[in-house]
Amino acid sequence: MPIKTIRSIINGKEVASKLPPFDKIYPATGEVIASVEPASPDMLDEAVQHAAEAQRKWAAMAGHERSRILNNIAQILRDHNEALSAIEVQDVGKVYAEAVSADVPSGAEAFEFFASLAATYHGTSHKWPEAIGYTMRVPLGVCAGIGAWNYPVQVACWKAAPALAAGNAFILKPSEETPLTANALADLFDIAGLPQGLFQVVHGDHEIGQAICAHPQIAKISLTGGVDTGKLIMAQSAQTLKKVTLELGGKAPLLVFDDCDFDLAVQTALDANFYTSGEVCSNATRVFVQNSLAEKFTNAVTARAKEMVIGDPMQPETQIGAMISEGHMQSVLAHIKTAEQQGAKIVAGGKQVHPKELEGGYFIEPTILSDCTDEMDCVRKEIFGPVMSVLTFASEAEAVRRANDTPFGLGAGIMTRDISRAHRVADQLQAGNIWINSYNLIPPGLPFGGSKQSGFGREGSIYAMEAYTEVKAVYVQL
Ligand code: NAD
Numbered sequence: 001m002p003i004k005t006i007r008s009i010i011n012g013k014e015v016a017s018k019l020p021p022f023d024k025i026y027p028a029t030g031e032v033i034a035s036v037e038p039a040s041p042d043m044l045d046e047a048v049q050h051a052a053e054a055q056r057k058w059a060a061m062a063g064h065e066r067s068r069i070l071n072n073i074a075q076i077l078r079d080h081n082e083a084l085s086a087i088e089v090q091d092v093g094k095v096y097a098e099a100v101s102a103d104v105p106s107g108a109e110a111f112e113f114f115a116s117l118a119a120t121y122h123g124t125s126h127k128w129p130e131a132i133g134y135t136m137r138v139p140l141g142v143c144a145g146i147g148a149w150n151y152p153v154q155v156a157c158w159k160a161a162p163a164l165a166a167g168n169a170f171i172l173k174p175s176e177e178t179p180l181t182a183n184a185l186a187d188l189f190d191i192a193g194l195p196q197g198l199f200q201v202v203h204g205d206h207e208i209g210q211a212i213c214a215h216p217q218i219a220k221i222s223l224t225g226g227v228d229t230g231k232l233i234m235a236q237s238a239q240t241l242k243k244v245t246l247e248l249g250g251k252a253p254l255l256v257f258d259d260c261d262f263d264l265a266v267q268t269a270l271d272a273n274f275y276t277s278g279e280v281c282s283n284a285t286r287v288f289v290q291n292s293l294a295e296k297f298t299n300a301v302t303a304r305a306k307e308m309v310i311g312d313p314m315q316p317e318t319q320i321g322a323m324i325s326e327g328h329m330q331s332v333l334a335h336i337k338t339a340e341q342q343g344a345k346i347v348a349g350g351k352q353v354h355p356k357e358l359e360g361g362y363f364i365e366p367t368i369l370s371d372c373t374d375e376m377d378c379v380r381k382e383i384f385g386p387v388m389s390v391l392t393f394a395s396e397a398e399a400v401r402r403a404n405d406t407p408f409g410l411g412a413g414i415m416t417r418d419i420s421r422a423h424r425v426a427d428q429l430q431a432g433n434i435w436i437n438s439y440n441l442i443p444p445g446l447p448f449g450g451s452k453q454s455g456f457g458r459e460g461s462i463y464a465m466e467a468y469t470e471v472k473a474v475y476v477q478l
Contacts, residue, residue, distance in 0.1 A: 004180075022205075048142055144170070166468040258291075272284035278332075310353050433449075
């Protein structure tokens with residue numbers, strides 16, 4: 001396969017960099033498929049100047065005109081779903097069936113949802129005896145998104161759609177692991193009629209990320225990444241007092257009560273751990289099962305995990321694709337080893353696999369750890385791989401207390417047929433998103449984001465519009 005050169009997209013054009021390029025590897029084979037030229041701070045500055053100019057015209061347009069272009073983007077994303085999904089597979093090594101059914105459609109849905117808000121989002125009006133007042137939501141100017149590698153299309157669209165809807169320009173720095181889809185998105189947005197300079201891409205690692213944080217004309221950063229990165233980005237952005245949204249990591253609990261729909265609970269636990277090879281921030285990696293169900297549940301998830309098809313992400317029967325990189329795969333394997341040393345029992349998986357003709361790829365079996373306790377590293381730390389830890393509990397109060405015993409607070413799930421219990425437990429769980437008898441479903445309009453150290457700010461909802469605007473109040477003396 002010829003090696004592509006991936007360059008930053010500034011004002012609609014690929015711009016060459018003088019900095020040394022780095023390799024982009026296809027995770028399913030371990031082969032280099034692209035050479036990526038990182039952006040320099042000068043290139044970032046050039047992008048910011050184009051963004052600022054384009055933003056002034058964009059913000060001056062009527063909301064319904066912006067809305068029409070954003071709806072065009074949604075349609076173009078749907079029209080190019082298959083091609084874009086194939087690129088996402090090259091980026092992430094994830095299963096094509098997931099990308100085509102979830103990742104790209106969820107990007108299109110975000111553009112549709114925020115297109116409607118572009119046309120309808122408004123302020124408030126006020127009246128006093130001698131005066132009236134009103135508020136406007138005004139765009140921030142030039143905003144930036146810094147992405148993680150697990151959902152590059154979704155992360156880009158979930159950030160760009162509200163930013164653009166609100167009248168901002170947007171600069172994307174995709175993860176250095178997944179540079180391909182960002183350029184494909186820039187091409188598609190161009191076809192959809194988005195004026196140049198409103199969506200630009202700068203490539204590179206934390207160095208250009210730091211330059212984004214330091215740039216005085218960038219008003220806001222939305223990060224999707226790890227907790228430690230979130231802390232750094234907040235600190236780096238303090239000097240220029242940027243607004244920051246942080247979508248960070250998690251260690252979510254799934255509470256399986258003995259009154260649940262058993263088959264649904266088994267399926268939900270599998271989906272909430274092994275979708276996207278377990279590389280999902282909100283995954284429910286701590287599965288708490290009520291004592292009377294524990295053995296039957298562990299046997300059922302174990303049997304199902306052992307049947308899962310691992311291998312070529314492009315094949316329709318594949319359920320588990322590749323891990324993002326050799327380094328990340330080794331980190332997940334090290335976590336599994338530590339879990340075993342600390343007393344957890346590997347009842348399914350646990351090893352690297354070498355599918356035929358993909359021997360150089362980074363594949364790990366879906367892994368289930370039983371006999372876990374709350375102190376073990378596998379229960380406390382984010383592994384970000386296909387590793388489910390099963391724990392048992394006696395009472396509802398105990399389950400809630402232990403579920404909340406974590407610095408993270410991104411997601412949580414509840415499996416029960418008791419409607420009162422479902423709402424009572426949802427009320428007590430400390431997380432930004434709670435799913436009852438389901439998991440990881442985030443339709444457009446519902447906010448997504450974390451509490452505690454999983455971050456702050458929300459995506460995918462009217463709260464995202466708030467985060468890409470600020471309020472201006474006007475007082476009129478009569
Ligand atoms: P990461 O934190 O290593 O990197 C995220 C991004 O930050 C990358 O683009 C990276 O280049 C950039 N970056 C790193 N250091 C930086 C710095 N000092 N200044 C500026 N930019 C910097 O995360 P990752 O390995 O790409 O992704 C995995 C993590 O992302 C996991 O912890 C996962 O839970 C989290 N995640 C969260 C969500 C969410 O919505 N909450 C979604 C997906 C992934």
